[in-house]
Amino acid sequence: MAEGRSQTYITLVLRELQEYRTSLCWTPLVLVMTLCGVLLVAVLLADHISAIGESVSQVLPSRDEAGNISIRIDSSVDGEPALEYRLEQTPAAPGNLNPGSVGQEQPEVLAGTLNPLLQGIHNLFLFILILVCANYLLATLFNDRRDRSVLFWKSMPVSEWEEVLAKFSVAILVTPALYFIASLLAQVMCLLLGMLLLWRMEMDPYALVLARVDGATLILGQLGGFALMALWLAPSYAWLLFASAGARRSPFMLAAGPLLAFILGERIFLGTSHLATVLSRHLPHYSGGGYAGFSWLGAADIPQMILGLLFTLAALAGAVYLRRYYFEL
Amino acid sequence: MSQVIKASGVSRSFGNVKAVDGVDFRVESGSIIGLIGPNGAGKTTLLRALLGLTRYRGDIDVLGYSPLRQRAQVMEQVCFIADTAVLPRWMRVAQLLDYVAGVHPRFDREHAQALLADTDVALTRHVGNLSKGMVVQLHLALVMAIDARLLILDEPTLGLDILFRKRFFEQILADYHHSERTIIISTHQVEEVENILTDVMFMDRGKLLLQQSMADIAGQYVELHALGENVHKARGIPHLGQRVIPSGVAFIYRGIQPDLLAPLGELRTPTVADLFVAILTGEGTDG
Incomplete structure (x- = not known):
């Protein structure tokens, strides 16, 4: 029985991946290939743009030198509001490199300095992932109703809960996994091509690239970021699925319209913006060091996250109800 | 024979419109039932209630x-073909077979492929690129490869040419139906299915007007073709309905001994279509 259910689930997920293969499967692959293509062109042209090569070889040591320089900004000298910028030469740490010893630095000092660059690549995938998932969730139940294939899907021994949960899991689990693999592939390819570039410029690829990547921290952070994103985005995703199940014409309007109306109404009549504040926690936004805008959980976040997950269940139940009884346009 | 469907007091309203209004019926295993009614009679709503596709009041088992x-x-255990082509157009035929094989425990993929081998439907083609007739063939192959106990067809041949329609019903009768399988067919083209039906159900305005086996219809109803002065005599006998025929009038009677009518003209069993019209229009003088 359990085997039959898992077989059904796999079939339902495969069906989604087939129907939305362009956005769910091809888009991340195209993104990987585009990034790799750009870097490959850079590698192939490396010999012809020696000026870039020279500047890179100068920039890399000078960045390390910058570790010995601190900048202090003092805004109050003797009670006078003044700004003073001062450069201080701090004593060089033992073992720190000098311009003449590129590639001889200690890895523990530099490990992780390339992580932000790789995280930037990952963030690009995250950004596109969220757009793709939102679009998928708005379309998936609505398109079945629009082309009337819903009658075929409903003629199969699959419950509405199974259908809705399979679609939800495609957005919250399966597609992020595909995009994570693609992101990882892109990051590895970028590192390899970067190493190839440096090797062609007769520099030490290991010291300048591999030693500067803290892979474990990076991957764990990115995986944790996906989990965090799933937990915070679940209510938004479930709401989009609900809109897809219930919309007569435009799922987007059903998803966005009532929320905007409530936010505006609250602001106009009550002068508050509680709903907007709550909603903003469940939408991707930029907050500096977080993953897709979501920072790690603090104790104060947990009640809101639990409320969000309860809302997720309610929205999914609503989508199931609509799928069961109001599927015709 | 066991009962496949038991329905009592089934009602479904859309606003003020009663699409199905207090319908009671039973369906025996192995029967082929024709659900006959004009547009808006509530046939599709009733069938959807049987499939759990719409809410209803009352009890259905x-x-x-x-x-x-x-x-x-x-x-x-129930297969269903809706009134229009509802197969997903973006899918390839092979993907469709994979899908049904993945979710339906009673589906025989090899059987479906064998059925499709006799058609022009190639496994690599997209459903959206198939003609309407081919889509129906594909859907029929999917359904026939499922070992189901009940098949519900809601205007399955709508928009198909007469050759496809004939072949469709012949194939169902020859390759699918047996004593353990029950079929309910909703259709406007009564004449084309009449010869394969074991029972009929007439519906109008949400109500069930008649549910009877074809054998009972032959025993209870009689059609008299009266010519000349016999028309006047025949009209005097309480009848369900009448219609004009060349040089005379055809009357449909219920529960009257054929011996009494035989002197007035030629007797025959009314067609389902004529009986339906007679009952629906209520133009006769029989209560």
Whole structure:
């Protein structure tokens, strides 16, 4: 029985991946290939743009030198509001490199300095992932109703809960996994091509690239970021699925319209913006060091996250109800 | 014979319109039932209620399950072809077979492929690129490869040419139907299915006007073709309905001994279509 259910689930997920293969499967692959293509062109042209090569070889040591320089900004000298910028030469740490010893630095000092660059690549995938998932969730139940294939899907021994949960899991689990693999592939390819570039410029690829990547921290952070994103985005995703199940014409309007109306109404009549504040926690936004805008959980976040997950269940139940009884346009 | 469907007091309203109005009926295993009615009679709503696709009041039992609460279990043993092409157009035929094989425990993929081998439907083609007739063939192959106990067809041949329509019903009768399988067919083209039906149900304005076996219809109803002065005499006998025929009038009677009518003209069993019109229009003088 359990085997039959898992077989059904796999079939339902495969069906989604087939129907939305362009956005769910091809888009991340195209993104990987585009990034790799750009870097490959850079590698192939490396010999012809020696000026870039020279500047890179100068920039890399000078960045390390910058570790010995601190900048202090003092805004109050003797009670006078003044700004003073001062450069201080701090004593060089033992073992720190000098311009003449590129590639001889200690890895523990530099490990992780390339992580932000790789995280930037990952963030690009995250950004596109969220757009793709939102679009998928708005379309998936609505398109079945629009082309009337819903009658075929409903003629199969699959419950509405199974259908809705399979679609939800495609957005919250399966597609992020595909995009994570693609992101990882892109990051590895970028590192390899970067190493190839440096090797062609007769520099030490290991010291300048591999030693500067803290892979474990990076991957764990990115995986944790996906989990965090799933937990915070679940209510938004479930709401989009609900809109897809219930919309007569435009799922987007059903998803966005009532929320905007409530936010505006609250602001106009009550002068508050509680709903907007709550909603903003469940939408991707930029907050500096977080993953897709979501920072790690603090104790104060947990009640809101639990409320969000309860809302997720309610929205999914609503989508199931609509799928069961109001599927015709 | 066991009962496949038990329905009592089934009603479904859309606003003020009663699409199905207090319908009671039973369906025996192995029967082929024609659900006959004009547009808006409530046929599709009733069929959807049997499949759990719409809410309803009353009780429905399909193969021991409640369609509303146990739709997935019902659909394991019930197949359904809707009134228009509803197969997903973006799918390839092979993907469609994979999908049904993945979710339906009673589906025989090899059987479906064998059925499709006799058609022009190639496994690599997209459903959207198939003609309407081919889509129906594909859907029929999918359904016939499922070992189901009940097949519900809601205007399955709508828009198809007469050759396809004839072949469709012949194939169902020859390759699918047996004593353990029940078929309910909703159609406007009564004449084309009349010869394969074992029972008929007439519906109008949400109400069930008649549910009877074809054998009972032959025993209870008689059609008299009266010519000349016999028309006047025949009209004097309480009848269900009448219609003009060349040089005379055809009357349909219920429960009258054929011996009494035989002197007035030629007797025959009324067609389902004529009986339906007679009952529906109520133009006769029989209560």
